[in-house]
Amino acid sequence: MPRSNRPRRPASGKPGTAAGRKGNGDVPELDLERARAGIARRETAPDGEWMVRTMTAKNAEKTYICPGCSTAVLPGIAHLVVWKDDHLFGAAAGLAERRHWHTNCWMSRSYRYR
Numbered sequence: 001m002p003r004s005n006r007p008r009r010p011a012s013g014k015p016g017t018a019a020g021r022k023g024n025g026d027v028p029e030l031d032l033e034r035a036r037a038g039i040a041r042r043e044t045a046p047d048g049e050w051m052v053r054t055m056t057a058k059n060a061e062k063t064y065i066c067p068g069c070s071t072a073v074l075p076g077i078a079h080l081v082v083w084k085d086d087h088l089f090g091a092a093a094g095l096a097e098r099r100h101w102h103t104n105c106w107m108s109r110s111y112r113y114r
Helices: 032-037 091-096 103-107
Strands: 041-045 048-055 079-084 099-101
Touching (some): 079 091
Antiparallel strands (some): 048 079
């Protein structure tokens, strides 16, 4: 009876070659900016808990109005997507009310209560 845990021979028949292995192509380089772009981080500020996600210039495809400066966040401009984490009606409501901010507007926003 043959042993089933014995390694199989490559397709070329010569031991030590990688011709018979699956996925022997080049491994693509990891794009750290793309990997981090989809991950939201939590920020704590005097005005509450916020979830902040970075939107890269490559992924920015629509025009939005920045609540900080009331001007357009144009397609192709890197910006932040921000939503309230401690929303009164829950996390789903906070996510539904998310806003797109210029990065500089978000960093320099005022914490004054109106």
